[in-house]
Amino acid sequence: MAQTSDSLKKRKKDLTFWQKIYIPEIAKGLALTFKNMIRPKFTMEYPEEKFIPPPSYRGRPVLVLEETGEERCVACGLCSRVCPALAIEVQAAETEREKERYPQKFEINMLRCIFCGLCEEVCPEEAIVMSKDYELAFTNREDAIYGKDKLLTPVSQLKDRIEFLRKYK
């Protein structure tokens, strides 16, 4: 950082003769861009070639579905509360299970979601995690509201992220 601020402070009077002439500097710049032209490219040709994100990636939030077929979510509403974009709506209801509360309705409006991951961070049950799914396209507003049917994801598909969270959260 110190270096940058120094170079920012450089005024015209600080320049050497050759820098003032500017032509050698242009040549340097041209050399740099030319070097880049022959370097390997970073582009991924998307539909054919897909980016598989690392576990630290925050894709669309999903609900964890246990192997027993039950969701972990207890509908505490903290994700809904913390969501800065008001994307999450939860309606709790009572169930006979040991954890007496479950989400009767759990909706994420993907048009509102900003992928900040606060819902995941605040979740006391590790029930909502950020997946690797970044392919989100809808043709109308209604489709953008993901209900439990779309959100529930088997825990086996989310192992990466859950491990990452346990390690770094």
Add this chain to the structure above:
Amino acid sequence: MNITEIIIVSLIKIVFVLGITLLTVAYLVYFERKIAAWAQNRIGPNRVGWQGILQPFADVFKLLLKEDIVPEKANRIVHAIAPMIALFVAFTTYAVIPIGPNVNIFGYDISLVVADVNMGVLYVLALTSLGVYAITFAGWSSGSKYSLLGGIRSSAQMISYEISMGFSIGGVLLLAESLRPIDIVNSQAGLWNAIIQPIGFITFVVSAFAETNRLPFDLPEAEPELVGGFHTEYSSMKFAGFFLAEYANMIIASAMIVTLYLGGWHLPFEQSLGLSGSWLTVFQITSFFVKMGAMLFFFIWVRWSIPRFRYDQLMNLGWKVMFPLSLINIIWVAVIIMITN
């Protein structure tokens, strides 16, 4: 040759040159995008046709299909004329650019230039000066502050750099003792003007960048400040007109640089290759196009390397650096002529 033959030959030449130019312009846009991509470690357009080879046609098709929007406060006539002027100027200039020595086809001695005018260089200067009207008109007639600012900047810039451009050419004309492009090319058969008068070469190249409104001198457009500058309020084919004109101007500028400073179709060692007459002509024409291609690549390469000048820097450079340098160049050439004579 009788008058009918001259007309037919000229028509053929015009069609040939226009066709080549339009195709080149289209592909220049393609290469601009490709080279930009490469400089940024990207791939560039590669979806339309093999390696995106049909991209220019897709672009043109898209522009054709777009809605032509004219702002409510625009002066409709001038707004429509402006891109036409730009295109007219860009294409008529090609008339005097020679691409090779005279060739003999079907018994006719044909010069590879549409119009072999004896004051061709002056013609080019005159026409390119007209180009400023296109931009000024476009800027004024759009009825938008961004366009107007772009137009004003453009006229100031083009007029300023025309002076250094004209004076840089002075050195070339002194050496060639002619305004005829073919004479100028032939005068460089031994040694290129670029080597004899490097200062003139540099001032001319810089002025050419400024005249074509290319980066680092694209202040009339200057997206970050002026949206699109003079063409902010243009869409559809009118916009395409300016777009084509810009690239056509690039080609002219390259051709002029090659003609005036890089020996036209001449290469220093061409005689030592021992090629027979017609093969030599082919070789020379190819060398002209290769040189032009290199210049065009240079235009694009510079665009993706150097940031835009500030307006005051641009004016300082034009008046306080380029203008004196071009004067120095004339003196330098005059001294050389004095000594060698």
Add this chain to the structure above:
Amino acid sequence: MPKIIIDGNEIEFKQGQTIIEAAKDHGIEIPHFCWHPKLSVSGNCRMCLVEVEKMPKLVIACATVASEGMVVHTQSPKTIAARNAVMEFLLINHPLDCPICDEAGECKLQDYAYQHSIGESRFVEEKVHKDKRVKIGPRVMFDAERCISCSRCIRFCDEIAKDSELTFTRRGDRVTITTFPGEELDNPYSMNVVDICPVGALTNADFRFKARVWDMSHTNSICIGCSRGCNIEIWVRNNEILRLTPRHNEDVNSYWMCDHGRLNTFKFVNSETRVNSPHIRKEGQLIRVSWDEAFAEAASRLRTFGKDQIAVIGSAYATCEDNYLVSKFAKNILGTGNLDFIRHIDYSFADDILRKEDLTPNSLGAELMGVKPLKNGLNVEEIIKSIKEGKIKALYLIEDDILTADPEIETYLAKLELLIVHAANFNQSTNFADIVFPAATYAEKNGTFINFQGRLQRIRPAVATIEVDRALEGMALSRLDKFGTKFDRWAQGKHFDARATWKILTSLSNAFGSRWKYKMAEDVFDEMVSSIPELKGLNYDIIGDLGVQLKLEKVNVV
């Protein structure tokens, strides 16, 4: 007055006050669980330990009577350490249930865990397991694990509800609360234990898991269950009332309200039977029509009757503003003296705690606003009699059901030539009505009630009707109301096309050609103030949240 020093501030106290009371009176909060201003002191939670100079050990502020010259420290290192320890003890066996606990967000233990605990536990053993989800009474659920044994609920039943149902059983960490054998927590005030429970051990069976407290808006209002007029808060999410809670008002209801008021006075607001937009009977069926059509129809048909053929019945469920205009409408527009309202008296409902025999919130108000028969006018009984005799041919009924006054009148209602009803919900009277105007409920309008004591209290809109924008009307906004848009799904709650009775009458009078210019309830109130001497000098701001006591000649309407 004697003085004590708390945290360096010299404060005055009344002889006999405890330290915690003296501190509370001066805005110093000493953390506490088991102490409640209206319950006896039990001193078992130990949270209110404070350091008092010259005392050998820390003392509990709730049971230590303040005395002259006492020097109390509520923030000294010793006090803070003691509080930390108490919190750690309380949290040892308290389950980490907050995500599924309804109390979260308004839980004292949760708040204090942030304010007064170091946030770490040294307890590594298994927590004690007790019964969860116990239906301790018909309206209250009990979770024994969450209980911190403060005994507030036990003391409430003993001292306030006067119906001892709860007690502690067992000892040590196994201590739990249970009902006496054969008993249930079913006294008419049982749900107050939910409010005073500092944790989520006792929860409201009706409201359970419906909504998070932080997602609701809350509006100060008045209970309409009886003429006590308990001060309440209306909790609303997505334009739907989810619960009512009592609001402290020492002159009316203290901290309490009865279960009837809490449960039975809000569900009709969002019920299926709500009248939505005006209706006119055409070919035997009530058909939805526009307001303008309904006003025109009502005016033209009312005009066809003579003064003596019309009767108007106001309502003790409606606000003073409504009744004032009912009276004005009857006298000035219809010119009839047959004006009264129906009393709803049930002596079996009354008790000597809060409940009153008058089951309407505003009988005194209706009477004060002039909803009573004029000279030669008929009262309710006479109106009913005249209807039966066929002398009254047109009846204008406001927010009430005439069949509750006399079930036999059913056969005669059909014979009426015109029956106009203002009703929030379809009822037996609307079955016979020719024109039904949808009346806004108490939760949808501004207005005032006068309770049995002659106390004038305000109600405010908590639920928006179709013509109301929450934010523009200055209604209470929840987080979702405030930051959402009308496109969000949580904003799709029902909005009924209903208007307050005063507003309907204003438009109807104007259909008669008069020029009433009331734009809001406050305009009506301002006119009432100038024409009714008892209200002199009042306005909505003066009434405020706690109401004002009026000086009425006759206090008991019964």
